[in-house]
Amino acid sequence: MKEEITNLRNQAVFRINEVGSVDELEKLRIFYLGRNGKLAQYIKAIKDAPKSEKKSIGVLINDTKNVIESLITNKKNVIKSTVREWVDMTLPGEQIDTGSIHVVTKAIDEISRVFENIGFVRRRYPEVEWDYFAFGSLNFDKWHPARDEWETFFVESMEHPKYGPMLLTPHTSSGQIREMQKARSRGDDVIRMINISKTYRRQSDASHTPMFHQFEGLVIDKNLSIANLKGTIDYFMDSFFGGKRKARLRPYNFPFTEPSFEIDISCDICKGRGCKLCKEGWLELGGAGMVHPNVLKNGGFDPRIYRGFAFGWGVERVFMMKENLGIDDIRTIYSTDLSYLKQF
Amino acid sequence: MNIKIADSLLREYLDTKASAVEIAKYLSLCGPNVEKIQKTKQGYVYDIEVTTNRVDLMAVYGIARELSAILPRFGIAARLKPIRLASKPKTKNQVSFEVIINPKIINRAVGVVLGDIKTFETPEWMKNRLISSEIRILGAPVDITNYIMLELGQPMHVFDYDLIRTKKFKIRESKKGEKVVSLDGKEHVLSGGDVVIDDTTGKIIDLPGIIGTKNSVVNKKTKRVILFTENNDPVRMRRTSMYLGIRTLAATINEKGVDPTQTTLGILRGIKLFSDICKAKPLGDIVDIGYKKPEPKTVKVNYSYIKEFLGTEIEKNKIVSYLTPLGFKAKWTGETLDVLVPSFRQKDVSIKEDLIEEIARIHGYQNLPSRLMSGKLPKARSDDFLIFEKKLKNMLFCLGGSEIYTSSLIGFFDEHAYKLKNPMGIDSTYLRTSLFPGLLRASDENRTKKKFHIFELSNVYLPVKRNLPNEKPMLSGIFFGYEYRKSKGVIEALLKMLQIEAIYEQVDEMPFLPERCLLIKSEGKRIGKLGYVDKDTLYYEFDPELLKKIHKEYPKYKKPLKYPHQIEDITLTLPLRTKVGKVIDAIKKSSKFIDEVDLYKIYKDNFTFRVWYINPHKTMTNNEVEKIRNNYLKEVRKHFGARVKN
Numbered sequence: 001m002k003e004e005i006t007n008l009r010n011q012a013v014f015r016i017n018e019v020g021s022v023d024e025l026e027k028l029r030i031f032y033l034g035r036n037g038k039l040a041q042y043i044k045a046i047k048d049a050p051k052s053e054k055k056s057i058g059v060l061i062n063d064t065k066n067v068i069e070s071l072i073t074n075k076k077n078v079i080k081s082t083v084r085e086w087v088d089m090t091l092p093g094e095q096i097d098t099g100s101i102h103v104v105t106k107a108i109d110e111i112s113r114v115f116e117n118i119g120f121v122r123r124r125y126p127e128v129e130w131d132y133f134a135f136g137s138l139n140f141d142k143w144h145p146a147r148d149e150w151e152t153f154f155v156e157s158m159e160h161p162k163y164g165p166m167l168l169t170p171h172t173s174s175g176q177i178r179e180m181q182k183a184r185s186r187g188d189d190v191i192r193m194i195n196i197s198k199t200y201r202r203q204s205d206a207s208h209t210p211m212f213h214q215f216e217g218l219v220i221d222k223n224l225s226i227a228n229l230k231g232t233i234d235y236f237m238d239s240f241f242g243g244k245r246k247a248r249l250r251p252y253n254f255p256f257t258e259p260s261f262e263i264d265i266s267c268d269i270c271k272g273r274g275c276k277l278c279k280e281g282w283l284e285l286g287g288a289g290m291v292h293p294n295v296l297k298n299g300g301f302d303p304r305i306y307r308g309f310a311f312g313w314g315v316e317r318v319f320m321m322k323e324n325l326g327i328d329d330i331r332t333i334y335s336t337d338l339s340y341l342k343q344f
Numbered sequence: 345m346n347i348k349i350a351d352s353l354l355r356e357y358l359d360t361k362a363s364a365v366e367i368a369k370y371l372s373l374c375g376p377n378v379e380k381i382q383k384t385k386q387g388y389v390y391d392i393e394v395t396t397n398r399v400d401l402m403a404v405y406g407i408a409r410e411l412s413a414i415l416p417r418f419g420i421a422a423r424l425k426p427i428r429l430a431s432k433p434k435t436k437n438q439v440s441f442e443v444i445i446n447p448k449i450i451n452r453a454v455g456v457v458l459g460d461i462k463t464f465e466t467p468e469w470m471k472n473r474l475i476s477s478e479i480r481i482l483g484a485p486v487d488i489t490n491y492i493m494l495e496l497g498q499p500m501h502v503f504d505y506d507l508i509r510t511k512k513f514k515i516r517e518s519k520k521g522e523k524v525v526s527l528d529g530k531e532h533v534l535s536g537g538d539v540v541i542d543d544t545t546g547k548i549i550d551l552p553g554i555i556g557t558k559n560s561v562v563n564k565k566t567k568r569v570i571l572f573t574e575n576n577d578p579v580r581m582r583r584t585s586m587y588l589g590i591r592t593l594a595a596t597i598n599e600k601g602v603d604p605t606q607t608t609l610g611i612l613r614g615i616k617l618f619s620d621i622c623k624a625k626p627l628g629d630i631v632d633i634g635y636k637k638p639e640p641k642t643v644k645v646n647y648s649y650i651k652e653f654l655g656t657e658i659e660k661n662k663i664v665s666y667l668t669p670l671g672f673k674a675k676w677t678g679e680t681l682d683v684l685v686p687s688f689r690q691k692d693v694s695i696k697e698d699l700i701e702e703i704a705r706i707h708g709y710q711n712l713p714s715r716l717m718s719g720k721l722p723k724a725r726s727d728d729f730l731i732f733e734k735k736l737k738n739m740l741f742c743l744g745g746s747e748i749y750t751s752s753l754i755g756f757f758d759e760h761a762y763k764l765k766n767p768m769g770i771d772s773t774y775l776r777t778s779l780f781p782g783l784l785r786a787s788d789e790n791r792t793k794k795k796f797h798i799f800e801l802s803n804v805y806l807p808v809k810r811n812l813p814n815e816k817p818m819l820s821g822i823f824f825g826y827e828y829r830k831s832k833g834v835i836e837a838l839l840k841m842l843q844i845e846a847i848y849e850q851v852d853e854m855p856f857l858p859e860r861c862l863l864i865k866s867e868g869k870r871i872g873k874l875g876y877v878d879k880d881t882l883y884y885e886f887d888p889e890l891l892k893k894i895h896k897e898y899p900k901y902k903k904p905l906k907y908p909h910q911i912e913d914i915t916l917t918l919p920l921r922t923k924v925g926k927v928i929d930a931i932k933k934s935s936k937f938i939d940e941v942d943l944y945k946i947y948k949d950n951f952t953f954r955v956w957y958i959n960p961h962k963t964m965t966n967n968e969v970e971k972i973r974n975n976y977l978k979e980v981r982k983h984f985g986a987r988v989k990n
Contacts, residue, residue, distance in 0.1 A: 096744070097743075097744025097797060098744060099740060099741035099742065099743065099744045099745040099746050099747070099797070100741065100746040100747060101737060101738070101741050101747050102747040102748060102749055104749055105734075105737060105747060109734060112726075112730075116726065118716060119721045119722070121722060121724045121725055121726045121727075122726035122727060122730050123726075123727060124727060124730060126812060126815055127752070127803065127805075127815060128762070128775065128805060128812050128813050128815065129812065130812065143578070143579040143582070144396075145396065145582065145599075148582075148586070149765065149766040150586055153753075153764050153765075153766060153767070154764065154765040154766055155762050155763070155764060155765065155775070156762070156763045156764065156765050157762065158810060166762075166812065168764075182724075183722065183724070186723060186724065187723075188722055188723045188724065190719065190720055190721065190722045190723075191722055192721065192722050193722075193724075198752060198802075198803070200752075200753075202766070202768055204768070210751075210753065210768055210772065211751050211752055211753065219717065221717065221719050221720075222719075223652060223719075224717060225652060225653055225654060225655030226653065226654050226655055226704060226709075226712055227654070227655025227656065227712055227713040227714060227715050228655065228715065228716065228717040230709070230712060230713070230714035230715075231714045231715040231716040231717070232716060232717070233714075234714045235716055248373065248709075248710065249709040249710070250372060250373060250377055250709070251374065251375060251376075251701065251705040251709075252395055253395035253396065253397040253398065253692075258695070258697035258698060258701060259697065259698075259700060259701030259704055259705070260701075261709065262377070274380075279377070279379040279380065280368070280372075280378070280379065280380060280381065290653070290697065292697070293695065293697065307653070334749055334751070336748050336749075336750060336785075336786035336789055336790070336798075337789060337790065338746060338790045338793055338796055338798070339793075341746045341747070341748060341798075342746060
């Protein structure tokens with residue numbers, strides 16, 4: 001009989017554990033502990049047991065009853081509490097404001113990172129400049145069209161006795177002479193700088209805004225060659241565009257470089273078929289060239305000993321050429337509409 | 345500047361089997377850029393961008409010459425064909441005219457009288473080519489002059505000989521206010537200093553190099569013409585053309601400085617075309633005034649210099665073969681290359697780097713090696729501020745701000761601001777001295793969004809006497825539709841992230857509503873301010889350079905406290921118009937054992953504060969806390985009338 005009772009207990013433990021509702025649990029309670037339940041039957045049977053075992057059977061039945069009772073109570077609590085603490089996990093979270101960083105900032109960060117990897121230092125030179133730094137020292141002749149008021153913004157002010165009129169710099173190249181002077185003043189004869197600043201030109205259309213950003217690279221050292229300029233540009237292209245796009249160098253003309261180049265990149269918007277932003281599938285990224293000996297001289301570097309190369313490209317323009325970005329009008333970039341800004 | 349050229353016209357001067365697509369591709373790589381190639385009824389048309397230093401390429405002949413050097417590099421034969429010219433006329437009956445020049449304003453003037461014009465009908469082939477170049481058809485005499493300009497890059501003009509009574513051309517400077525009527529019937533008032541042709545009676549009969557005038561233009565009744573061309577001062581050409589807004593192809597070419605040796609070429613080509621098309625013939629000798637032959641120009645360059653500069657080696661004879669078809673006469677003497685520069689390149693080829701450019705581009709930039717420079721790094725470091733700026737932007741981004749860029753050029757806002765001489769519009773005339781107007785405008789544009797936080801970190805331009813402005817970075821932002829405590833919480837969080845301890849002072853200041861401005865100070869300096877500019881718009885600004893100075897990148901390490909804080913919440917009932925900030929300050933100041941006091945909850949006039957007690961040397965007992973509490977409760981009751989709730 002002892003064995004039967006032990007089996008009964010094991011069976012009860014198993015069945016209680018498997019139960020999923022309070023109703024079923026109540027049925028089990030009646031089955032085991034009810035007035036005519038299994039345990040009651042064993043209690044009735046004690047009187048037929050051998051005398052020597054009566055006591056120990058009684059103890060066993062009592063133990064079993066306690067175990068089953070406590071298991072049922074526990075299980076009931078578990079089932080009930082599960083029901084009481086019903087949780088809707090599909091509720092939306094409390095709104096936390098999320099910000100956005102402007103695409104121009106993102107582009108500037110990315111460009112800086114690429115060039116800092118190859119030893120360039122980051123600079124920001126004046127946007128409001130003297131003619132001397134923007135044009136005069138850069139070998140522009142006195143009557144160069146860029147110097148007239150149809151192309152460049154001039155500021156109403158006295159002319160500087162040495163540096164001429166005050167203007168909004170139309171290119172970051174105006175930082176070239178300033179960086180050379182700075183290098184000289186700290187006794188350095190090597191330059192690797194990237195100047196990223198706001199620049200201004202009197203034009204506005206799908207590929208021009210009056211205010212835009214340029215980044216200017218300037219490298220000066222002994223024994224530099226066009227191959228080094230190409231190497232630097234290729235490094236940038238690979239890092240910035242992920243090696244998927246084609247680039248080409250074309251002859252061009254700038255007063256402050258000789259030879260001068262224009263760098264084109266294959267257009268991502270039309271995939272090379274030609275569109276309103278590009279020319280026969282190529283988009284002009286910007287200019288580059290070997291620093292003109294006169295400019296080196298103006299910056300305090302002897303052109304018989306030093307050579308340099310420089311490039312100045314539009315930040316927005318370069319960024320717009322990113323794959324799948326799909327912005328085809330530069331004016332969109334300077335929209336202050338939050339539904340645009342929040343996309344970035 | 346751009347020029348459009350019909351493929352058929354190009355092939356008049358270039359003998360090659362290259363296709364139009366090949367021509368466009370290879371010309372772009374080694375010479376001027378073909379921006380577009382269009383297929384039209386008249387055949388292919390190239391749209392070519394010519395750089396300002398290469399006015400010789402604003403003509404079919406110049407482009408053909410470039411191609412004769414470039415195409416062979418891609419394995420395609422190409423030969424430059426000669427220009428078909430008339431020989432110099434020798435006539436018995438001299439019908440002529442007199443030219444008087446001012447050598448300061450004009451370098452050379454050439455002309456000839458032609459007569460017996462039998463037809464005014466321009467042949468189809470010429471019409472098609474002119475149309476391809478977007479030049480209007482105006483009858484054979486004018487069309488011929490335009491055609492020569494396309495071929496040779498020499499702007500030409502024809503006058504009706506019989507409309508010029510004096511038979512005299514006086515080329516002089518205009519006076520301010522003089523008027524002319526151009527051949528398209530428009531009246532122009534001259535600004536003075538323009539180059540004009542006067543028939544010596546004071547009547548202006550031409551704006552040479554820019555546009556003809558109505559009073560001397562040829563018509564169907566014209567019997568005799570003067571075919572005329574000149575070599576001008578490019579600066580005056582650009583000034584007149586830009587001032588009057590007459591951007592003709594002739595003006596575009598003349599403002600770049602044309603080769604003075606080619607002036608007569610235009611006349612000789614003209615006599616040939618007039619004779620072929622109009623059956624006309626010269627009635628007198630060519631008049632040629634003012635010509636000074638340019639000095640021959642040579643440039644030398646050393647072989648090793650070329651090699652170093654390019655980063656690769658090109659054989660000596662190859663170098664000569666690149667330069668010859670471009671019109672240079674190049675010869676090696678030992679290691680030195682002597683190059684005689686042709687007259688049409690004298691303006692842009694002067695130094696050895698110019699020659700290297702010619703060699704490199706014909707060799708092909710795509711054929712040069714590509715390698716990063718070796719050598720030492722500069723001693724300099726990146727500007728510190730730029731790194732800090734990025735950090736600030738990222739913090740505000742993390743706190744829910746949206747960065748915007750507004751224009752540095754704004755409308756009137758500050759009478760001291762720098763003003764542009766030549767703005768593009770009234771709302772972009774001044775250099776901003778504050779980010780406020782731009783941000784406010786951006787905020788207004790977004791009002792339908794109910795709630796937002798925008799910020800900008802950019803330069804403002806503060807006036808400096810007799811000098812460039814101080815380009816000062818500023819950090820400004822706007823909270824729109826935010827509860828006050830939410831927006832101030834963002835500002836406090838920003839300062840906390842920067843480890844800046846700030847104190848706040850409520851004041852009256854423009855442009856804020858009365859009593860709605862809070863100054864933010866730290867280490868005795870005013871670092872920023874915030875306040876309401878209207879009931880929904882909270883504006884703030886900081887001086888980021890000061891933030892950089894005061895913030896702590898690496899604060900001094902503090903050991904963690906050994907004993908725990910005692911924390912308790914206490915609810916005070918405050919009288920109306922009590923400044924809670926001051927109550928908190930008073931509680932904090934009351935004991936050195938109070939570490940922090942936060943405002944935890946507000947319900948009507950009941951403010952629940954959470955007070956953090958600490959003693960660095962021991963765990964505080966309830967008795968000790970009670971003493972401190974009683975002390976500050978006494979203080980706030982005395983100063984603010986604050987009473988403990990319950």
